[in-house]
Amino acid sequence: MHLALRGTARVAVMVLFGLVLAACETPPSQNNFAEITFRHLPEIKLNVSEIVYESEYEAPKTAPNVDHIFPVAPAQAAERWAADRLRAVGPDNKAFFILKDASVTEEQLETKGGLTGAFTTEQTERYLARMVVEMKIVDNFGNTLANLNARAERSTTTPEDLSLREREEVWFKLTEDIMRDIDQQLDPTIRRVFFPYMTL
Numbered sequence: 154m155h156l157a158l159r160g161t162a163r164v165a166v167m168v169l170f171g172l173v174l175a176a177c178e179t180p181p182s183q184n185n186f187a188e189i190t191f192r193h194l195p196e197i198k199l200n201v202s203e204i205v206y207e208s209e210y211e212a213p214k215t216a217p218n219v220d221h222i223f224p225v226a227p228a229q230a231a232e233r234w235a236a237d238r239l240r241a242v243g244p245d246n247k248a249f250f251i252l253k254d255a256s257v258t259e260e261q262l263e264t265k266g267g268l269t270g271a272f273t274t275e276q277t278e279r280y281l282a283r284m285v286v287e288m289k290i291v292d293n294f295g296n297t298l299a300n301l302n303a304r305a306e307r308s309t310t311t312p313e314d315l316s317l318r319e320r321e322e323v324w325f326k327l328t329e330d331i332m333r334d335i336d337q338q339l340d341p342t343i344r345r346v347f348f349p350y351m352t353l
Contacts, residue, residue, distance in 0.1 A: 186224040186325050189332060191237035197343055200243035200350045201290060206235050208252040219280070220257035223324045227284055228255035230332045238336075242352055246292050253285035257327065262310065276310040280324070282331045286339065290350050301346045305334035 210228055212221040220226050235250040260279040282305075289300035307330050311323055344351065 186321070189225050189230045189233060189329060191234050191336065194238060194336070194340075196240045197238050197340070198240045198242045198352050199248045199290070199347060200352045201241050201246045201248045202243055203247045204235065204239045204241045205247055205249045206232055206252075207249060208232070208255075210252050210255045212256070217258040217260065218256055219259045219324075220255065220282075223257065223328060224321050225325060225328050226255070227257060227282060227328050227331055228252060230328050231255055231284065231286065231335070234332060234336065234339075238340075243350075246290055246298065246350065248347075248350075249287075249289050249291060251287040251289075253287055254283050257282045257324075264313070274312045274314055277313040278311045279308060280311070280327060281308045282306065282327050284331050284335050286335060288339070288343065288347075290347060299346055299350065301339075301342050303335055303338040303342060305331050305338065307331045307334065 208228060212218060212226070212228065214221045220228065231252050239248065239250065241248065258281050260281065262275075262277055262279055264275045264277060265273065284303075284305045286303045287300065288302075290298040292298055307327060309323060309327055311320060315323070
């Protein structure tokens, strides 16, 4: 009987511990967000046989990085950009789209506190998004024929009273904004630098 009571107590402690751990985790989003696509933009046709997407960025999935919990991670949106906008229409050579950075970090901001803080909705977090992309045309022997780089940085702050849904909307817009910046850099740069390797 004594052993049975000890076993029951042990199970109760394990259940309680599990509940505490569950309470500490960020609940998964139950909200559906639209896809971020670029199909509405004209294709960039390159006179190559293949478009190769590579990512040198791996989300740390630990603080201060938060891009892994975004509704649409910037890295995911960058891969979609390459798939939607770049088209291989040639017999040889390859085009490489290399994602160097697609990070978003969170910084806790100082608040005033006291009476002033009590009557003010303060900005409590700052999110900084960075994206770096390299593209290059490589011949069949591995020689680089042309290359270019694009870099974008965006930041935004959030107030202390945001709901999870509202925070995810801020994150979603941050991904949209940095992808718009990258697109506006890449489009004209590709057309200028890769002009010898483009087709109408």
